[in-house]
Amino acid sequence: xxxxxNDGRPGGCNRGDTAAFTRGERxxxxxxxLGHNLFRLGDEYHNDTRNFVGVRGEANLTEQPATWAALKxxxxxxxxxxxxxxxxxxxxGWNNRTSVGAFxxxxxxxxxxxxxxxxxCRMNQNDPPWCPVCGQEIDRIMxxx
Amino acid sequence: MENTKHDTRQANRRGSRHLRVxxxxxxxxxxxxxxxxxxxxxxxxxxxxxxxxARIDLATRPVLVEAFADPRVTRGTFRxxxxxxxxxxxxxxxxxxxxxxDLRQLAEVRIRVLDASNAGLGATEPVGVAAxxxxxxxxxxxxxxxxxxxxxxxxxxxxxxxxLVPADPGRFEIYLDRAGEYRWRFRRASGECVxxxxxxxxxxxxxxxxxxxxxxxxxxxxxxxxxxxxGTRC
Numbered sequence: 001x002x003x004x005x006n007d008g009r010p011g012g013c014n015r016g017d018t019a020a021f022t023r024g025e026r027x028x029x030x031x032x033x034l035g036h037n038l039f040r041l042g043d044e045y046h047n048d049t050r051n052f053v054g055v056r057g058e059a060n061l062t063e064q065p066a067t068w069a070a071l072k073x074x075x076x077x078x079x080x081x082x083x084x085x086x087x088x089x090x091x092x093g094w095n096n097r098t099s100v101g102a103f104x105x106x107x108x109x110x111x112x113x114x115x116x117x118x119x120x121c122r123m124n125q126n127d128p129p130w131c132p133v134c135g136q137e138i139d140r141i142m143x144x145x
Numbered sequence: 146m147e148n149t150k151h152d153t154r155q156a157n158r159r160g161s162r163h164l165r166v167x168x169x170x171x172x173x174x175x176x177x178x179x180x181x182x183x184x185x186x187x188x189x190x191x192x193x194x195x196x197x198x199a200r201i202d203l204a205t206r207p208v209l210v211e212a213f214a215d216p217r218v219t220r221g222t223f224r225x226x227x228x229x230x231x232x233x234x235x236x237x238x239x240x241x242x243x244x245x246x247d248l249r250q251l252a253e254v255r256i257r258v259l260d261a262s263n264a265g266l267g268a269t270e271p272v273g274v275a276a277x278x279x280x281x282x283x284x285x286x287x288x289x290x291x292x293x294x295x296x297x298x299x300x301x302x303x304x305x306x307x308x309l310v311p312a313d314p315g316r317f318e319i320y321l322d323r324a325g326e327y328r329w330r331f332r333r334a335s336g337e338c339v340x341x342x343x344x345x346x347x348x349x350x351x352x353x354x355x356x357x358x359x360x361x362x363x364x365x366x367x368x369x370x371x372x373x374x375x376g377t378r379c
Contacts, residue, residue, distance in 0.1 A: 001240060016197070016216025016239040025222060032223045036214075040194040047228050055267030057194035108228055126223055144157045144188050 002037075028126045035123050035130065039138050043108040044116040044124035052113035059137035060123060061106050062115050068102070073117050073133040076100040087119060096120040097128050158186040159209050160244025164251070164305065166296065168258065170197070170216055171236035174289030175258050178238050180301035182308045187244035193274050196262040197288075199241045200278045202255040207275045213239040215262060248309055257290040315339075317356050319349070327352035331359075 003020040005011075012021035012033065019037045021030050035041040042058035056062050062072050068083040077083065077100050081091060085101030093099075096119040106116040106124075116124070121131035130138065163186065167179035193212035201209045214220075216237025221230035243254055257278050264284040266274075281287055296302055313334045322328050326345025329352055332338050340359075346352040 010222075012222040014214070014220045014222075015218065015234075015237050016213050018216075018238070018240075021222070029222050036220075040192075043223075043228065045228055047226075054265045057192070057267040057269070059192075126225060141190075144191075 002034075026126075028122070032122050032126050035134065039134070039141050041123050041130075041134050041137065042106065044106045044118075044121050046105045046108060046111050046114075048109040049111045050109045052107060052110035056107065056114060059140075060117055060121070060131070060133045062102070063113065064115065071102055073100060073136075076117070076132050076136065077102075084115060098132060100132055157189045157191065159189055159242075160186050161246050162309075163187040163245065164243040164254075164296075165240050166243060166256065166291075167238050167240050168199070168256065168291065169236055169238050170258065170288055175256075175291055177291055177295050177299045180296065180299055180305055182305050183242075187242035189271055191270065193269050193271065194267075196260060196264075196266075197239060198259045198261055198274055198277065198285075199239070200257050200259075200275055201241060201243050202257075203243075203245065203250045204253045205255070207278075208244055209242060210271045210274045211241055212274070215260075251296075252293060254293045254296060255290060256292075258288040260286040260288050262286075317360070319352055319356065329356050 001018045003018065005020055005022045007022040008024040009022055010025045010029070012019065012025050012029070014020075014033060014037060017037070019033055021033070036043075040058060042056065042061040044060060052063065054063060059072070064084075065071050068074075071077065071083060081099075081101050082089075083102045085103050087103060090099075098118070100117045102115040102117065103119060104113075104115055105111045107114045117133040118124075118131040120128040121134060122128055123130070123134060129135075163183050165181050165183050166177060168175050169178040187209055189209055190211070193210065195212040195214045197213040197215055199211045199213070200207055201211075216239050217234050218237075219232040219234060221232075223229055239258075241256055243251070243256070245251055259277065259281060261277070261284070263286075264282065277285060315331060315333050317329055317331050319327060319329050322345055324345060326347060327349050328342045328345050330338050330341035342352065342355060346355070
């Protein structure tokens with residue numbers, strides 16, 4: 001459920017299955033929030049240094065898999081891509097938005113123990129478009145309708 | 146490929162319509178907060194990611210399982226270099242779907258709600274989540290449940306019933322009586338006659354005129370309670 005507030009100032013919040021936005025909120029921010037609300041995507045950013053322990057259900061986040069061959073978005077990883085992927089040693093021709101690997105850090109609070117698929121995505125920095133992994137999940141969910 | 150998508154859409158749909166039920170989750174459990182009818186099927190999500198789980202049963206059979214972010218947690222919109230901010234409230238509302246095809250199915254609704262925040266389930270498919278409700282593990286907390294009786298006690302139930310129960314359209318009939326005169330009568334959809342012209346008309350046009358008059362005037366006509374006037378006999 002989405003509530004639009006007739007206020008020119010930016011703002012909004014989410015609770016359960018309800019999201020509220022002002023008309024002054026940026027469309028990129030609203031798109032990020034709808035990534036959570038409609039498609040159950042996780043935050044790909046992290047601003048804390050905690051270690052994640054557990055299982056991540058979101059399509060765009062994962063705990064360290066038992067083997068990298070079992071990576072949940074493995075079908076979108078190009079052959080020869082190192083897993084996990086080091087942002088400081090990217091393969092030639094790497095595109096930060098569309099090339100898929102497994103970068104450590106994400107889920108808002110965790111710098112270790114959790115992996116995200118790309119360096120730049122709407123679920124990380126707002127302004128980039130959704131990455132291939134998020135796009136695939138959006139397509140899968142929308143397919144039900 | 147297109148057929149596969151179509152089949153997936155059909156397989157995920159539940160019921161032809163659904164009740165949307167707002168459930169308030171608080172330390173006291175679960176209570177019905179709101180309710181309305183939606184003239185669309187429910188959709189069963191193939192993967193359930195969020196920690197607040199709801200199973201909807203009709204006549205003791207599970208028909209839908211849903212997952213929600215914890216409604217007691219407020220998440221502020223994303224801000225660059227800051228991320229989200231969070232706050233925790235005492236209570237919050239989630240909206241579950243109760244799919245149905247026939248109104249009679251709503252006579253035996255049960256909605257159960259669990260909190261799996263500490264269970265570390267990850268993404269779970271619906272059959273696995275539905276089974277959790279039969280014997281919840283210790284890591285899953287039972288929040289509460291509501292049933293048809295709880296739904297009926299809520300003031301929105303009357304509005305829902307009015308929206309869902311089809312209006313009886315009834316019909317006017319014009320016919321020739323044994324004397325060869327035209328008459329009209331009004332029947333319910335069930336066939337029962339509830340009003341008639343009380344007289345024959347020499348022409349069809351005169352009969353039609355009175356049908357038109359009744360149709361246009363009856364909705365706004367007052368009800369005069371002659372039976373309540375002392376000594377009145379008609």
